[in-house]
Amino acid sequence: MVDLYLLRNALRDLASAKRLVVAAILIMGPAFIALAIRLGMGSQFDGVLTYGTLAALLVFGFVLPILAVVFGTGAVSQELEQRTMVYLLTRPVPRWRILLAKYVAAWIVISATGLLAALALAAVTYQPTPGSGRTALNRRSIVNPRKFLAQLQTPDSPVVDYVTQRLSAETLEQLSRWDPDTPAPRPLLRMVLTDLNKLIAADRRLYDPADFPEINVPDDARQLMAERPRGAANARLNRWLLEAAFPDLIRTNRTTGNKLYRDVLVLPVGAAAYGAFFLLLATILPRALITGLFLAFGWESWVPMMPGNFRLLSVMTYLRALAPHARPQTASTDMMQIFQALSPDTVPSALAWIVLAATTMAALALALAIFSYREYVPRDDAT
Template sequence: MHFLRTTLLFWRTYLPRILRARRTLIVALGCALIPVVALFLLGIKYGPSPIEVFMYPAYYMVLMVLVPLAAVITGSVIVSEEVEDRTISYLLTRPIPRATILLGRWLACATVLSVMFVGTLGGLRAVVEWKAPTWKPTEPQTVEWTDRRGEKRTRTRERETAPELLAAMEDGELPEGLFEAVLVSALLGAAVYSALFAALGTSNRHPMIVGLGYAFAIELFLSNLPGSSQALSVQYYLRSLLLSENPELWGRLQEVQLKTYDTTTQALTTLAIVLVVSLAAGSWVISRRQYILSA
């Protein structure tokens, strides 16, 4: 009970601190940009369909960029900022379990990220469903002109909207389960990535640099390897969650396509294991490491 109370105390005290941080403002601005981009795309004549305006930003901008980037920015400094500010000794000399420092602060970080991603994906959905009834599908348009020799020429321009994309939002609403799958993927991705980088910050002097390298170099490399090597990346399991729910729609995106992918239960189980192991490893390190502050 003392362990739980102390963890909640660190969660409560770190929450206002992370909300005031400049890095949190950067993440919030990035999240606020997503619905604005969707509104702009839906205003383009002969632009993408509403279902595409939801799927493309949701995957490329949120899951591939914002989720790992936000986790690196906010999660990697949970412990390392105290070391850099030379204030870690004030926390470690208190008669409390050291692991509660990491767990309570990570919980505050995960809370803030969850609220942000619920807001940005909810805003994206609202914009798409608001504009869907008034959106007009692209139809082939034939243009005629006369060349220098007086001969008439014709050309068909603008692509035709695929019938399956039109059918996906016939009633003006997103297909059943699509929004929920994206939301769960974003929340789990933020939780797992932030736990990984928080654990990394307990033992590394430059966790943000290492975290950025892992999220946007190693993960990208692993997720594009053929065969079972993709299963070594977090992105593989996030993509599995999407494909398990709406394989026909997500299969249109080349980066999401997987020859074989885990079921929803398998992906959730693996992500939960990675989350628990990361927090356990970080708790073990902070409980046993002696932090020596240089002069």
């Protein structure tokens, strides 16, 4: 009962008008950007890729950390700065319970806001995807059949050459007879797709991306690869590897729905970990918001991209492992791609779950212990 009062008080404290405005902007921000992209690109708009990109960069990369900083530190800092904490700290309620209620309140607010941001983004980027979710290719999976067959006929990259060599002799024979200046014949396309579907369904990896450094393998495929998938999961990986080998020619089978489902699961986990971490910061530092912002947008932005094991010191590394997103493949190499190339390995999801749970529990336990032990009286108020 007391805990309910504490939780209600903590929620009320977090829901100040200023913070609600910040939350509303954060919820609508990614969706507005997606809407602008959608209107700008017209028929070229790819909802799944746009969702993946904005979910990774904005929802996980910006909205979640900033919410965690604002509400995680705010759970304690506001009452300490305004000095109203004294009313709670002189009541016969153990201090750890007061802080735990504040943590739960912060977690609820961070999770709810993050989820609403993801849902708004998903709603704006939603479009019915051809062959949604299926690993097998069909005619509608191919964006431009003539160009697709032409590439197979005269491969312009090592990976396409590699895939072509694994088609059946009969298909290759038919392919060689086809005049690329004529429209793609349906029977030939069907033969090619049947062969490729066999390669997808085979219980072995279509190719090893390490052999083809020019290939830009999306985060989610990279993550799936780290899980050493079998059966249906391996087929999904092969499909994504095939999509990576033929950028712009094979439509992705990813759907916003299944990405959203994963994000909805992982966002509250991220809220729990970040929330506990920034709460800990607020129990130690007088101006935790500033330090928190520095950590969220300095450390958490750059460390996950660092080579070697250094990136394991970031919460974001593990969140990306649990909710990987496919981002558009660009011809130009930017800094992120260079960093990604330096650290191609991903963290297995089992390890990510364990590390996030351990981080959350350790940060929370430490925060509760410090809060129970420390004095929270400003010096100027003390004499």
